[in-house]
Amino acid sequence: NTWGRILTWGYSCSLREEEDPTRKGICYFYPEETPIDKQELLCGQLAGAGRCVSELSSSPVHVLRLRKNKFAIRMKDDFFWALSCSVDVPTASVCELLDHLISLFCFYNGSVRQSYQLYRQDTLAARWAQYLSHHQGSTDLHHIFSCMKTIDSTNVDPLLLLKAALILQACQRCPLVLAGCILFRGRVVSTQMSPALTMKVMVHESETFIKSLISYGAYCLSRAHSTPCKDSQPRKPRLSRTLSDTLSTDSDPSDPGSSQSPLKSPCSSCRSSSDNAFSPGNADQLLSSNSPLPNGKLEEHEDSFYHSFHTNGGDITDNSMNSLGLEANCINGGTEGYCRRMLDFRGAGETQASHDGSMRRKSDHMLPSSGTGSPDSQHNDSLMPMMLYLHRVKGLVLALLVEKHFLDDSASMEEVYHSSLAALNGLEAHLRSVSPGPPAAQGPYIFAHFDSIQSTLTSNLSGRPGVVHERPFVRATSLLHSHFCNTETLQEAIIRSAGAAVYGTRSVAQETYFLQHGGSVKNSGIPNHQDSAFSLPTKARHRLLKHGINLL
Amino acid sequence: SLLNVMTSKTSLLKVILLGDGGVGKSSIMNRYVTNKFDAHLFHTIGVEFLNKDLEVDGHQVTLQIWDTAGQERFRSLRTPFYRGSDCCLLTFSVDDNQSFLNLGNWKKEFIYYADVKEPEKFPFVVLGNKVDVTERQVSTEEAQQWCQENGDYPYYETSAKDATNVAVAFEEAVRRVLAMDERTDHLIPTDTVKLHRKPRSAATCCS
Numbered sequence: 001n002t003w004g005r006i007l008t009w010g011y012s013c014s015l016r017e018e019e020d021p022t023r024k025g026i027c028y029f030y031p032e033e034t035p036i037d038k039q040e041l042l043c044g045q046l047a048g049a050g051r052c053v054s055e056l057s058s059s060p061v062h063v064l065r066l067r068k069n070k071f072a073i074r075m076k077d078d079f080f081w082a083l084s085c086s087v088d089v090p091t092a093s094v095c096e097l098l099d100h101l102i103s104l105f106c107f108y109n110g111s112v113r114q115s116y117q118l119y120r121q122d123t124l125a126a127r128w129a130q131y132l133s134h135h136q137g138s139t140d141l142h143h144i145f146s147c148m149k150t151i152d153s154t155n156v157d158p159l160l161l162l163k164a165a166l167i168l169q170a171c172q173r174c175p176l177v178l179a180g181c182i183l184f185r186g187r188v189v190s191t192q193m194s195p196a197l198t199m200k201v202m203v204h205e206s207e208t209f210i211k212s213l214i215s216y217g218a219y220c221l222s223r224a225h226s227t228p229c230k231d232s233q234p235r236k237p238r239l240s241r242t243l244s245d246t247l248s249t250d251s252d253p254s255d256p257g258s259s260q261s262p263l264k265s266p267c268s269s270c271r272s273s274s275d276n277a278f279s280p281g282n283a284d285q286l287l288s289s290n291s292p293l294p295n296g297k298l299e300e301h302e303d304s305f306y307h308s309f310h311t312n313g314g315d316i317t318d319n320s321m322n323s324l325g326l327e328a329n330c331i332n333g334g335t336e337g338y339c340r341r342m343l344d345f346r347g348a349g350e351t352q353a354s355h356d357g358s359m360r361r362k363s364d365h366m367l368p369s370s371g372t373g374s375p376d377s378q379h380n381d382s383l384m385p386m387m388l389y390l391h392r393v394k395g396l397v398l399a400l401l402v403e404k405h406f407l408d409d410s411a412s413m414e415e416v417y418h419s420s421l422a423a424l425n426g427l428e429a430h431l432r433s434v435s436p437g438p439p440a441a442q443g444p445y446i447f448a449h450f451d452s453i454q455s456t457l458t459s460n461l462s463g464r465p466g467v468v469h470e471r472p473f474v475r476a477t478s479l480l481h482s483h484f485c486n487t488e489t490l491q492e493a494i495i496r497s498a499g500a501a502v503y504g505t506r507s508v509a510q511e512t513y514f515l516q517h518g519g520s521v522k523n524s525g526i527p528n529h530q531d532s533a534f535s536l537p538t539k540a541r542h543r544l545l546k547h548g549i550n551l552l
Numbered sequence: 553s554l555l556n557v558m559t560s561k562t563s564l565l566k567v568i569l570l571g572d573g574g575v576g577k578s579s580i581m582n583r584y585v586t587n588k589f590d591a592h593l594f595h596t597i598g599v600e601f602l603n604k605d606l607e608v609d610g611h612q613v614t615l616q617i618w619d620t621a622g623q624e625r626f627r628s629l630r631t632p633f634y635r636g637s638d639c640c641l642l643t644f645s646v647d648d649n650q651s652f653l654n655l656g657n658w659k660k661e662f663i664y665y666a667d668v669k670e671p672e673k674f675p676f677v678v679l680g681n682k683v684d685v686t687e688r689q690v691s692t693e694e695a696q697q698w699c700q701e702n703g704d705y706p707y708y709e710t711s712a713k714d715a716t717n718v719a720v721a722f723e724e725a726v727r728r729v730l731a732m733d734e735r736t737d738h739l740i741p742t743d744t745v746k747l748h749r750k751p752r753s754a755a756t757c758c759s
């Protein structure tokens with residue numbers, strides 16, 4: 001496993017005295033089954049080393065390199081994070097992933113300090129685990145470039161991408177809708193958000209996607225503590241196109257707790273379209289096996305996912321909580337079995353008890369101020385409470401970032417729901433019937449193309465872990481990417497072994513890697529004009545044109 | 553009881569709206585299901601659908617209404633979804649003669665791609681939409697004549713804009729499908745008993 005450990009470690013103020021054991025400060029350690037004294041040892045050593053180095057060098061530590069491992073390190077206030085990986089993973093990638101994980105955490109939980117005051121540690125540990133687990137499904141290349149997973153558009157009619165974009169656009173006719181994206185089976189079909197933001201929303205979704213074997217069919221409005229999060233990589237331009245460019249930090253709770261209020265959500269079944277209408281060979285048998293009941297109610301076991309439902313958004317003291325967590329009431333008796341629910345999506349994985357605990361603790365700290373994201377003039381931060389609206393049609397999800405009061409505006413909510421329902425049903429049917437096509441004979445070459453503006457990856461790699469001959473390409477790509485990251489002026493490079501050569505080229509906006517199979521590599525050890533490696537750039541240009549990649 | 557489960561079972565009927573681009577297929581669907589009218593709808597791309605529960609002559613049905621893109625360039629996207637349709641609503645606009653003349657082509661396209669076994673028995677319903685507009689190009693008589701000559705299809709003049717005849721047309725579509733089913737049921741020599749066809753009283757007395 002490439003990604004060894006993540007440990008996040010915070011000192012809260014009370015734990016700062018020397019005699020406090022380190023273990024009390026460990027907020028989350030992965031793998032969780034690591035013996036506590038080992039956790040303690042590693043955390044203690046890393047924090048010590050990190051602190052020592054940063055004091056000696058008077059600059060923050062970002063990486064600690066050991067013999068076989070390296071750790072991306074982040075220190076902020078009293079908090080300390082480390083993420084380890086083997087040395088052959090590009091340093092830039094591991095740092096990027098750690099930054100991404102931290103900003104994800106803040107995206108859904110608010111500032112780190114505040115969240116550790118408000119929630120129980122095991123609650124937050126479950127969330128760390130959730131964010132981390134999302135990344136373990138990615139392929140190596142996705143790890144290297146920290147990029148979004150997009151649908152494979154080679155077999156998808158471009159008109160369907162247009163359809164998705166138009167659905168998103170239509171949703172924005174409601175002024176409370178800020179931006180959105182459409183995902184299919186955990187991959188982006190269309191997005192209006194910056195890649196960074198899209199990836200944050202996707203974590204939420206892909207978690208539900210995994211659980212969707214239990215819960216699909218519901219569309220729900222989930223409470224997300226959306227904040228434009230700190231961009232931890234200042235060297236990169238901020239790519240946000242639709243959302244606030246406010247520089248934000250995760251430091252301070254000007255963000256009110258009120259946004260912690262549980263969500264109401266319309267929930268209904270999106271009735272499965274008659275399956276006989278489609279070509280067989282539906283890849284997602286599991287998904288279609290568990291369809292909602294025709295009366296618009298979801299099947300009972302759904303509550304194994306939605307642990308916490310509350311009956312009244314915003315009212316923490318409301319005790320009318322349904323212990324089963326299924327509190328649905330139809331609001332318009334409508335034909336869609338349209339009903340409204342309150343739920344706290346983030347409650348997933350928590351026990352009711354711990355959730356209650358955290359709610360209570362929160363109410364101690366936070367007044368239910370009508371909680372706006374208005375930046376406190378005293379604090380230079382701008383956490384902006386937003387909500388995440390999710391409308392699921394089987395494997396298809398419409399995710400919208402909406403203003404907080406969208407939830408209170410049932411007219412807007414119904415409008416968005418009704419105006420997108422038919423099109424989402426249709427888009428799902430279309431995408432589901434797209435046959436994956438023949439397993440695409442790979443041809444005599446392998447390539448990977450990373451668009452750093454859109455954060456997308458195009459490649460003809462199978463992506464399956466077992467494919468042996470692809471390993472050297474991935475390793476070479478990783479190495480070249482590392483070089484590109486470290487050497488800003490580097491534009492082209494060839495990396496070779498006795499039997500193969502990989503060509504890499506990059507511009508401001510993209511990186512491309514290319515390996516030509518077959519043909520003996522004439523490698524004499526000294527520069528030689530007959531050396532086949534030198535023809536790689538030409539071949540790459542020629543071959544990749546048909547993939548829509550222009551290297552000229 | 554089992555009998556109860558069977559009687560309360562609603563059947564899913566797939567009806568499909570076909571016709572030239574711009575005749576108002578999406579608007580008809582939206583009017584019927586959400587009772588709303590949006591004059592600024594974009595072209596439908598591919599297919600879309602909505603479900604609607606209704607009761608017709610004591611039968612609980614869920615109508616799955618498939619709306620399709622009328623433009624020629626969307627043909628390859630829409631045709632795979634014709635299969636499995638229980639009824640086809642051929643739609644034209646009374647202010648557009650060409651859309652009326654194309655009805656025959658739509659019927660042909662449907663029969664071909666839906667792979668209808670007995671085209672002459674398949675339930676079609678014809679809708680002349682936009683009767684709210686004043687400048688008609690197709691008269692009621694012309695339309696009725698076409699319907700009569702092509703298989704005695706029911707004809708409704710509708711307006712999605714002011715909700716004229718929309719519900720009536722869909723209910724008629726359901727009736728046609730149910731009538732077809734009854735006929736087929738009688739034709740099948742079988743020992744099986746279709747419990748959900750039993751009258752309601754039969755269920756209540758043994759539960």
